[in-house]
Amino acid sequence: MGILNVTPDSFHADSRLNSVDEALALAVHMVENGADWLDIGGESTRPGAESVGAAEEAARVLTVVEAVRDALPDVGISIDTRRASVARAALDAGADLVNDVSALGDSGMLEVIVEYGCPVCLMHMQGLPENMQNDPDYGNVVAEVRQRLGEVAKQLFDAGIDPRRVVADPGIGFGKMLDHNTDLLSSGRGILPDEKMALMWGVSRKRMFADLLGRQDSSERLAGSLGIAAKAPSKGVDIIRVHDVEAHADLYASMRAVE
Numbered sequence: 001m002g003i004l005n006v007t008p009d010s011f012h013a014d015s016r017l018n019s020v021d022e023a024l025a026l027a028v029h030m031v032e033n034g035a036d037w038l039d040i041g042g043e044s045t046r047p048g049a050e051s052v053g054a055a056e057e058a059a060r061v062l063t064v065v066e067a068v069r070d071a072l073p074d075v076g077i078s079i080d081t082r083r084a085s086v087a088r089a090a091l092d093a094g095a096d097l098v099n100d101v102s103a104l105g106d107s108g109m110l111e112v113i114v115e116y117g118c119p120v121c122l123m124h125m126q127g128l129p130e131n132m133q134n135d136p137d138y139g140n141v142v143a144e145v146r147q148r149l150g151e152v153a154k155q156l157f158d159a160g161i162d163p164r165r166v167v168a169d170p171g172i173g174f175g176k177m178l179d180h181n182t183d184l185l186s187s188g189r190g191i192l193p194d195e196k197m198a199l200m201w202g203v204s205r206k207r208m209f210a211d212l213l214g215r216q217d218s219s220e221r222l223a224g225s226l227g228i229a230a231k232a233p234s235k236g237v238d239i240i241r242v243h244d245v246e247a248h249a250d251l252y253a254s255m256r257a258v259e
Contacts, residue, residue, distance in 0.1 A: 001037035001078065001241040002030035003204065004068075006060040007044045023064045024071055031075050034249035037097070038072075039241055040064050040090075041080030045101050047133040047173070047207065058086050062093050069094030078121070084108030091116050097167075101125055101174065103152045114159045121167035121200055122152050124191075126175025136175040142187045145170055150193030163196035167239065172203050178211040185228060188235030202241040203228045226251050 017023040042060030043052050079090035082102040103122040113120045124145045126136050138144050149168050170184040170191050209215045209224035242248045
């Protein structure tokens, strides 16, 4: 899954896109290099990020969703949003999946998912982007993340959504310290409340590599990202969300060559 950040303030500066044409060019490049999904987002949820209004978020993403759908009719499009109104508009514009970092935090999101019958990704986050890295604390991070994801997933299951249409994301870096992140990654599919659910990892160029490797700038974190990505197949990961599609595609092609 390739990341398309239609934002002026995403944590990885090189990923910021300033126009529909720029976003579309990157989308085409990603698909040509192996992306099965494109995740389009109009609000940064990096640690300390300030929320943007629903109207501004929608204005950023909808024209991009429409342009990508017209140009790339066969690629899966994910809308990265916490807002039911933005999700609904993006699904109408051609998106296929809702990637919700708040895990149904908007009271209207469940209704949207049920109405459209679309797949949804539920991500775990302790706190909110503006405060989530202020001393996050867990007793057993794997058990607590699994429990919380299970509580939210049950709302979907009770509403008739097939577990196979629900994706879980442990939320690396979202209210987590380094040891929390590594424990969650090591657990692999152990965070899933239902084995039929898919598992997504989003570790690309994140802050954990500053703590783990001393790489302070996101531009220096590709090697670390690839190192974690190399473990994904053995951990049962179904989707890996990345900034650098070409490098990750090369990684997996090389790994398959020596299996």
